[in-house]
Amino acid sequence: MIANLGFGVLVITLVLSLYAIGAAFYGFKQKSSVMVESARLAALLTFPLLTIVSISLIILLTTGRFEYAYVFRVTSTNMPLYLKITALWGGQAGSLLFWCWLLSGFAFAAAMWVNKKEREILPWMTIVTMFTLGFFLILVLFMENPFERIWIFQTGDVVQSLFQPQFSIPAYPGEGMGLNPLLRHPGMVVHPPMLYLGFTAFVIPFGFAVSALITGRTDDNWIKASRKWSLTAWLFLSIGLVLGSRWAYDVLGWGGYWGWDPVEIAAFMPWLTGTAYLHSVMIQERRGIFKRWNVALIILTFCLVIFGTFLTRSGVLSSVHAFSQSAIGPLFFIFISIMFAGSLGLLLLRWGSLTTEGTIKSFFSRESLFLFNNLLFMAIFLICLTGVLFPLFSEIFTGQKVTVGPPFYKSATGPLFGALLLLMGIVPLSAWGSSTARNLGKEVWKPAVFSMLLPIGLLFAGMRQWGAVLALWLVSLVVIITLYDYARSVWIMAKTNHEGIWTAFNRLTSRNRRRYGGYIIHLGVVLMALGIIGIEFFQTQTQGTVKKGDSLQLAGYTLTYEDLNFDKTKVGIQVTQASISLSRNGKLLGHVYPSLEFYSESEQRVTIPGVRSTLEDDLYVILVDWLPVSAEGVTFKVFHNPLINWFWIGSIVFAIGALAALWPDRVKKPSHLSAGER
Template sequence: MILVGELSLWVALLMAAWTTTVSFSGGLQGRPDLVKSGERALYATFGFTLLASIGLWTALFMHDFSIKFVASYTSSNLPKIYTFTAFWAGQSGSMLFWALILTTYSAIAVFSNRKTNRAMMPYVTGTLGIICLFFLMTMCFGANPYERLDWIPPEGRGMNPQLQNPGMAIHPPMLYLGLVGTAIPFAFAIGALVTRKLDTQWLGAVRRWALLSWFFLTIGIVLGMWWAYVELGWAGYWAWDAVENSSFLPWLTITAFLHSIMIQEKRGMLRKWNVTLVAMSFLLTILGTFITRSGIIESVHAFAQSPVGDWFLGFLIVAAISTAYLVSTRLNDLQANAELESMVSREAAFLYNNLVLVGICFATLWGVLFPILSEWVKGDKITVGPPFFNAVNGPLGLLLLALTGIGPLIAWRRASISNLKRQFTWPVISGVVTFAVLFAMGMRQMYALVSYLLAGFVFGTIIQEFVKGIGARRRMYGEGLFGASMRLIGRNRRRYGGYIVHFGVVILFCAFAGLMFKKDLTATLKAGESVKAKDSYGSEWVFTSQGISSFEQLNRRVVAASFSVTRDGKSMGILSSEKRQHVNAAGEPTFEPSTEVGILESPKQDVYLVFTGAVDRETAAIHINFNPLVWWVWFGGIIMAFGGLIVMWPQAVRAEREGGYVAELPSESTMTLVGAGA
């Protein structure tokens, strides 16, 4: 199977080349037979890429150390789950995983449009073929996962200990599913530009794909934050690292697209904007992949330096120039059908929302590229750290939060004074009451107070919209509270699923603000010694050392420091942190020792303990952090993903018997997706 997989990779390359050639030829010549051949070749590309992937997984589980990738990222004593995830632990394997997802998506997109969008499908298929061809060429000629070693080592190097974490079994696939998903809307945008079919038809073809990409990116980013928090030992979850930002950038532009798509559907506006956002999302994905895989930046998340980066840079330049040319030659076809009638309207709120999202995107992009550009120009790399990102994106984030609450309250076209008073009264009261209560309780940190004021305002907006909708159903149909709630969401999934996403955003902002009140301390304790500390809530904690222990576990040697913990005299159990030395099957150390933190988790705050080292056999040096509201970061991410799932769920158009007659209940195609309500 290994040999079959190796050969399949090259056959997939040939199939992708055939797909590209005959699809564009068939479209330009009006040859349905060539178009059909291109689509079948794309299915074959997926099939052979799948065989190549199965072959590599076979090599991993058989511990075929003659293959460089297997020897570099596994060992014979590596747990099975991490042997499976080793597929994406290194450069070439992750490229194959990327190609597998890309060809799967491409085959599904082409098959689902086999009877629709036929005029643009040859160019959609051809564009997808080009992207598949690029990734397969990059592997075959630049980073082949089946590359053989000149000699077969008796044992593999093993996997980086930081990747031996349950989060790494889920985070990369989720992130890849989101990042690769940007290729499908991009291909449809190219197809629409080539055929000049730039009405809402192409938007209908890409909306669900854009949502799918946003959904998986959201999950992947939150899982990456969780992994950084529990694995890296720095008591934080977002450091504005260049690789973290590489996934954040396309998330921002996709979110902006999911807002502005509604304006084009409703009013025929922002046609140029939507095409540009779709193209930007894909190009930012390629840029992020270049940054991650070229080795030009140093990051715990990045791959080692390799020639693959040059391939991605070249592809990025060609794709950007080609897209810019197509857009510039189709400006007349991209003219809007209507103009903005008022700066106080739903359309204007969406536009402001998009401008803020793109502003955050460009500020983040500048922070990512500045060290690279400074090194190219001056020869010295000038690093841009969290202070820059926080100073620029912090205020923009608060403005975005405010617009999240404002958008659903304003009418389309032009808002009246009476409408604004009626809609804004209760949300504003909600925000002001939140601010007043926290201020009365002693909170004086202005950034946090503003965050919670805006969070209260947006929460008030969400509650008001649900109350109005549920109340309307109860009056019209006499339904109970639960039944009216479920049917309201079920019949208006795009609108109320978007509100649930908003709720997740509110939770995230509240959690982010909580970290402004974090406290920490360091201590060195012998067995039986204690240290006291107070958290932000005024509770007194006592940590008493239980000593240091050593033992072997799975594929590692462990030195653990344990502490009994009390809060205000009440026992909170034992908290342990470990130093782990991973070894191969021969018992030889494979990597530098890693740290496993101890976390006492609760919705109120996390107690985060790091064993920084053993001073002697009985004395442990530790660092303790009190991190308020971190639990709500993960909960907010779950709520956002749940809301996105509701929005994505197919909206059935069905008839429902209400009060003795049949009422048609259509989907609300003009309602919100991810940001601004209806």
């Protein structure tokens, strides 16, 4: 019953989305506002309908209806309730439905809150969101339907399909296969939704850009109207990426948080171009240049979202995170061809009318530095794209598979990330327009000299890792200049207006949320950089097999293996947990409990590290193996990860900054709105 409801509503939603495309297009052609309104209502309706569909599937998942193939594949009776719910995105079919649901949410938001001023773009916004939604609904309905049942033939063959095949009877398995053990982690509760929210939210700025191109309204309006949407999408994507790193750190037992895996990079690429976009729109708003570039960037960002989804789901790439083989490839390929070709065509069509009103006048002006920022982000993006596609390329041309692993990405992008830090440091002190090297130098030299204190101190302390010294200098440069500029602005503000420092600070921040939100984001980024520097330059590791009471040494710590416990209370999972005491200089610091979970159904092993986490460093212990008979000799692998916690702290600061930039402004008097800048 519930499945039929879900499936039926799914069909209705697809029909509705197709209707919305048609009605919006007709309304646009015939200038019929009634039809456009009808399309808008249809688009609005997709969200509540897909909510019904998703809830139907969640009900099937939580009530253990294993006769449905998807439920059978991703749940089992012994899973806790929250995992049964999150199994909604634990497999290909369900996660595609989840994608559709979130996408319809943003279609709803666009139809609901797109400003009255932007009514002209409404038909095209509807077409863009509904076209994307329609495509994914077709995938769900015809390729990866989560409501398919399991049928069994007399010959013993088992098939899954929506309708009963001839000579078959429905199968009622008593137990499901259960969710992939690697996904049974609290991080999986929030990581995919955040990531998908980020992905799907980019449809709105994309819709704005496409509408602006089609209607020929290529002034700055679309950028202003879509600013908060793109920032929202970017924030979700950033949070999703960080949560993914956290999951990798906690579950995969690599001792790290980022493995330069193709699937990670597929999600990272739209982030890179999106970040470039957020920076370069500021120049367009201020100086009226880079119009083509900005349209191209936001279009590229959404295309990369779709492209990344294609890469990870079509079987083109194989990776730890990739979904299993599926038949959606060809259809998906047609969709991305339409998207890419359509976007490029539109861009070329309006190329002439996207003229710039100004030019860059100096290498040392702020707009020029922003241009370099874009160059760096694009270079990192292109390197990532090359790295992800190269194994495919190599296999086509030589027949040999190759691996493009972390060493490639690190050496190719490392210097670029360093250069980004440098730019992040000096840009706040640069001036718009025709600034010269002298002007910039005059502003920068004092804090720059001051920031040298840290690397000099480190050199005196005996640090000889030049890359790390350089990176830490850049970090201190960014922190000092950002704080210096912030403080100076507050000081001048307080002095000119004769008010207190605190009042000045609040007034300054709230009147220019975007700028100072940006500063907070930058501070978050440098804190994250500290964590990255810690792991890239100072991570150490050791591995050894020890007997009870024996110790391993790493980075001044002594780890003593005390005991091994077997937990047999969990159904289907054998948990082996070691207890290790940690001490430094003879002083006991505490215990860590690394464990090994063995899932008997899938014969899969999951290592859960035991971590002692402080602001200074993490001690990350993995239980590699033990000798089954006596549990006497146990192999541990230990990582010492200095400063890693700053990565997570930085990401929180980062999110706060983005929220500050996003926070709704006070309602302004309308008279202000009309005053144009140029």
